Amino acid sequence: MDWSGIFRNAMTAAFNEGAVAYALAALGLNIHFGFTGLLNFGQVGFMAVGAYGVAISSSYYGWHPVVALAVGIGACVVLALLLGLPALRLRADYLAISTIAASEMIRLTARAAALRNFSGGSQGINGWAGRFYSWSPFDQKTRYGIGPVKYLGNTFWVIVIGWLVVMACTVGIYLLMRSPWGRVLKSVREDEDAARALGKNAYWFKVQSLVLGGVLGGLAGMVLAIAQQTAQPDVYQPQVTFFVWTALILGGVGRVWSPIVGAILFNLLFALSDGIVRGLAATEALPVGILDGVKASQVVFMLIGAGLALLIVFRPQGIFGNRNEMRLEAN
Amino acid sequence: MSAPNDPMAGVEARPGSPKPDPILVVDGIRRTFGGLTAVNVEHLEIQRGVITALIGPNGAGKTTFFNLLTGFDRPDAGTRVFDGRRLDQRRPLPRVEGGAGLVAALAGAVVGWAIVAWLWLRAFDTSAFSVGTAAVVAVGGLVFSVQRARRQGALAALGGWGAAMVGAVLLGLLYAALVTPTTNWTTVLLIVTATLATAAVVAGWRYATSPPAPYELAGTGMVRTFQLTKALTRLSVIENMKLGAPRQRGERFVSALLSGRWRAQERDIEARSDALLERFGMSHMRDQMAGTLSGGQRKLLEMARSLMTDPSVVMLDEPMAGVNPALTQSLLEHVKALPREGRTVVFVEHDMDVVQEISDWVVVMAEGEIIAEGPPASIGRNQQVIDAYLGRDDDLPIVEPSS
Numbered sequence: 001m002d003w004s005g006i007f008r009n010a011m012t013a014a015f016n017e018g019a020v021a022y023a024l025a026a027l028g029l030n031i032h033f034g035f036t037g038l039l040n041f042g043q044v045g046f047m048a049v050g051a052y053g054v055a056i057s058s059s060y061y062g063w064h065p066v067v068a069l070a071v072g073i074g075a076c077v078v079l080a081l082l083l084g085l086p087a088l089r090l091r092a093d094y095l096a097i098s099t100i101a102a103s104e105m106i107r108l109t110a111r112a113a114a115l116r117n118f119s120g121g122s123q124g125i126n127g128w129a130g131r132f133y134s135w136s137p138f139d140q141k142t143r144y145g146i147g148p149v150k151y152l153g154n155t156f157w158v159i160v161i162g163w164l165v166v167m168a169c170t171v172g173i174y175l176l177m178r179s180p181w182g183r184v185l186k187s188v189r190e191d192e193d194a195a196r197a198l199g200k201n202a203y204w205f206k207v208q209s210l211v212l213g214g215v216l217g218g219l220a221g222m223v224l225a226i227a228q229q230t231a232q233p234d235v236y237q238p239q240v241t242f243f244v245w246t247a248l249i250l251g252g253v254g255r256v257w258s259p260i261v262g263a264i265l266f267n268l269l270f271a272l273s274d275g276i277v278r279g280l281a282a283t284e285a286l287p288v289g290i291l292d293g294v295k296a297s298q299v300v301f302m303l304i305g306a307g308l309a310l311l312i313v314f315r316p317q318g319i320f321g322n323r324n325e326m327r328l329e330a331n
Numbered sequence: 332m333s334a335p336n337d338p339m340a341g342v343e344a345r346p347g348s349p350k351p352d353p354i355l356v357v358d359g360i361r362r363t364f365g366g367l368t369a370v371n372v373e374h375l376e377i378q379r380g381v382i383t384a385l386i387g388p389n390g391a392g393k394t395t396f397f398n399l400l401t402g403f404d405r406p407d408a409g410t411r412v413f414d415g416r417r418l419d420q421r422r423p424l425p426r427v428e429g430g431a432g433l434v435a436a437l438a439g440a441v442v443g444w445a446i447v448a449w450l451w452l453r454a455f456d457t458s459a460f461s462v463g464t465a466a467v468v469a470v471g472g473l474v475f476s477v478q479r480a481r482r483q484g485a486l487a488a489l490g491g492w493g494a495a496m497v498g499a500v501l502l503g504l505l506y507a508a509l510v511t512p513t514t515n516w517t518t519v520l521l522i523v524t525a526t527l528a529t530a531a532v533v534a535g536w537r538y539a540t541s542p543p544a545p546y547e548l549a550g551t552g553m554v555r556t557f558q559l560t561k562a563l564t565r566l567s568v569i570e571n572m573k574l575g576a577p578r579q580r581g582e583r584f585v586s587a588l589l590s591g592r593w594r595a596q597e598r599d600i601e602a603r604s605d606a607l608l609e610r611f612g613m614s615h616m617r618d619q620m621a622g623t624l625s626g627g628q629r630k631l632l633e634m635a636r637s638l639m640t641d642p643s644v645v646m647l648d649e650p651m652a653g654v655n656p657a658l659t660q661s662l663l664e665h666v667k668a669l670p671r672e673g674r675t676v677v678f679v680e681h682d683m684d685v686v687q688e689i690s691d692w693v694v695v696m697a698e699g700e701i702i703a704e705g706p707p708a709s710i711g712r713n714q715q716v717i718d719a720y721l722g723r724d725d726d727l728p729i730v731e732p733s734s
Binding site: 172175176179180181182183184186187189190191193194195196197198199200201202203208254325328 | 401403544545546547548549550554555556557561562563564565566570573574575577579580581582583584586587588590593597620622623633636637639640
């Protein structure tokens with residue numbers, strides 16, 4: 001097997017636009033779940049709305065990239081309000097149900113044949129992001145990077161901007177969470193009624209949290225869509241939400257920096273196991289039929305699932321979490 | 332407890348007796364759960380600046396009544412006045428309820444729907460489809476209004492009418508855009524404006540005449556604790572305390588990012604928190620997670636935290652439940668100290684020794700009603716209280732009469 005190739009691919013995947021997107025989406029999910037205790041099982045819906053917001057503004061309406069980005073963010077705010085204003089008045093599980101349902105509704109609407117001219121149907125909207133690269137200082141024909149990890153100029157441009165956005169968002173979250181605003185958010189996570197008895201409008205803080213985390217999810221979708229110059233409905237399948245959850249849990253829930261590490265590590269492990277399984281399939285070391293190229297991709301998902309199960313059994317607090325603190329939850 | 336300046340000295344010991352300076356007055360409060368009337372209190376006044384105990388056997392409705400007093404539950408009927416402010420609605424606007432209000436609301440709905448239907452026909456064409464849709468919208472909206480009026484009262488009918496009108500207009504816009512070739516857009520604009528204006532007025536009226544949410548009461552000076560202690564377990568003790576401070580500038584999203592806007596206030600809050608922790612003897616636990624405290628320490632923390640709101644009334648739901656005897660005394664001393672700072676205390680309690688020791692006045696509930704009031708020394712001798720706690724001997728003999 002080509003071990004150096006597998007490692008090089010894995011390292012490339014660990015920092016590519018997918019990793020940026022997972023980091024942003026996991027940061028958003030951490031605001032929802034880690035700091036406010038909201039169960040959002042439809043983060044991919046926000047990603048899709050962000051991606052399609054940018055793509056439709058750029059292709060169908062032909063608006064300026066800055067306007068397109070603003071539309072993507074605005075659409076995520078609207079989605080968060082539509083979901084949150086009714087569901088956040090109810091118990092936590094209702095938000096979980098409505099977010100997962102909404103994310104599928106968004107995907108199925110985007111791929112509807114009736115809206116082909118508008119959202120591209122099942123083909124998606126392709127090749128609309130050229131204007132986003134007009135400020136790129138990088139040459140598309142050159143490969144940039146550190147050591148063996150290299151990206152083409154355009155991709156590198158999005159990745160650099162993407163990681164800068166991740167850093168800016170993380171610093172913002174850090175500042176928010178050590179402010180009185182973050183304190184109210186955490187008190188809502190611990191006990192809404194106690195927060196209410198002390199005069200805090202728990203409902204309004206939950207709405208703010210849902211909007212903020214949803215916008216981060218939208219940014220994730222935008223990075224993905226711009227880097228790949230396409231908005232494809234089937235990229236935004238429900239399992240993406242759970243990959244983001246895995247990245248969040250891997251890093252450690254409720255820590256400011258951990259979702260980034262979780263996202264990088266998740267992408268690294270995913271690409272690594274993918275490379276190894278495919279390598280095994282190619283060597284034909286195993287009897288024919290057990291592991292061919294098609295089955296290999298399925299096996300990777302099985303490994304990821306098993307990995308998540310093991311993670312939750314042996315290290316539920318993730319890499320940076322504090323297990324003692326986690327135990328206090330039960331009280 | 333009978334000091335010479337005891338405000339309770341001249342107060343009659345009977346249910347609903349008037350007090351010299353009441354801070355909390357309730358009238359005709361009723362709360363039912365299905366067929367069960369959990370609370371039915373005709374009149375009760377709570378004296379300012381003293382400790383009032385609310386006692387009664389299990390299932391007497393104490394906690395339900397307590398939730399009604401603190402705004403965590405809404406009564407089916409009745410008024411609550413706290414320090415001159417009505418707790419039943421935010422603004423002193425007339426409420427649309429009762430027979431006349433119902434008639435007015437329904438008349439308004441009929442006229443409103445007639446106007447919508449007429450405008451609809453003006454805005455769109457007069458095809459059978461359009462007329463049919465207008466009729467369905469008008470009749471459907473009216474039926475919806477009447478339904479809401481019957482179930483939830485006149486104001487809900489008006490609210491429902493507003494909501495249904497918004498829906499009807501959205502439907503109309505869709506229809507105008509997709510189906511009707513000759514749309515009078517000026518009239519459509521008129522409908523939209525009128526609908527939004529009506530909906531805004533109705534929503535505003537509903538907001539103003541509905542009871543304030545629980546969190547709004549803390550701002551008016553009423554704070555409560557819970558029977559099952561609500562320590563915020565994964566926040567440190569000091570963070571728990573700081574949360575209680577009202578009107579924090581850093582709780583607004585934009586200000587939160589600019590620490591210069593709230594840093595000075597935060598320092599004051601921290602100083603106040605530390606002073607209170609010192610007074611409650613909890614300074615050494617300052618940076619511990621609240622989840623590591625014992626049950627009694629959590630009760631102390633919850634009480635200290637509630638004082639951060641600088642309340643005029645402290646409502647304690649079973650403050651001694653699950654507290655070990657060593658801490659009970661300390662907790663009692665802290666409760667007794669509150670009236671000396673001008674705070675009023677109302678607490679629910681089972682333990683009669685506690686009630687005897689710290690309360691200035693006792694209110695006894697049984698089967699949802701207040702059956703007795705009086706000073707703690709004599710309340711135990713009240714025949715009705717004995718009957719409520721032990722059962723009446725004429726229907727349920729506790730001890731077989733010895734012959």
